[in-house]
Amino acid sequence: MKASFWTFLVKGESFALGIENKIGAELYNDLSIYKKLIEQTHRTNNYKVVLSVRKIEKEYELKKIEENEFDKIYYSDLFRVIKNKLGSYYSNANSRYVTFLFDFINTIENMSKSTVIDDPQSLFFFDNSKKIEELITEFNGHTNRVLDVQKSSIATLRDEISKKSSVAWWAWQGWGLGYAEFDKTMPRIGVESSYLTHDYDPLKKFQIFITTWNLRDWSFYEEDVLKKYSREKYFSDNKACLRMDIIEDNNQELIIEKLYEYYTFLRELVESKKLPATGGLA
16 A cells, blocks of 8 residues: 555554544545555454544444444544653653654644644645655655664674573564573563664664563562662563663674673572572572
8 A cells, every 4th residue: 555644554574554544534535445455465463543633423434434344543542542651662762753753742632622724833744745755754764774784783693692601592573682581480580682773873872681571570589680780770561671781882792791791690690599409489
């Protein structure tokens, strides 16, 4: 499906998401065409959404949505979820794009207060939709190029640290490097790492965390970890993270050294927390 400023198709590795974006107009679009194209993109995991500023209440619109297996989502609900979740990602986000996000949210929220869209920013969007679409395409291309560079470096780091530690590290979705398989009978703790977004160099900054994916697991190890490493911790949903390092200029030798240090510490910590006689938890 060729995307316009108001219609988008998001292609993931394992899913397809089609969005019919309605700002002020009624749902006059032929959703059956969109449905066919979305399902052709991914036969099983496909999602079809009508995203709207205004309430969709007219019978013919609701019927069209139901017949073509779309879900209706309102911007007000979407923004509420974004605002609730934003705190978990803000510390790692590029502040410039966070500003763009809030400008966009404010613009759409202002639109929802009136049926007349006549503010200068909205008129600018309408008048420059083609240029904006081209800019979005270029930005997405840039983002993909950055990710390709980071994935390539992560693959190299993965080979090196796996060889040094004699265990297989994982590369989550190609860009997140980590290890957490010390002992499946014990509470889970591990090392996570990735490159940070940077203005000009995709490999400028590399961050390393000690992580548990359950707060109960963090409680089990917290005293020992903080005794060894005094770092600021933060929680995201049920996940606990301790930022260990931010290594600059793609110093791969230092990255491997630090990853191995934290891997060794956690391996020995997990082993020490087991009861020698029974193999249970200390």
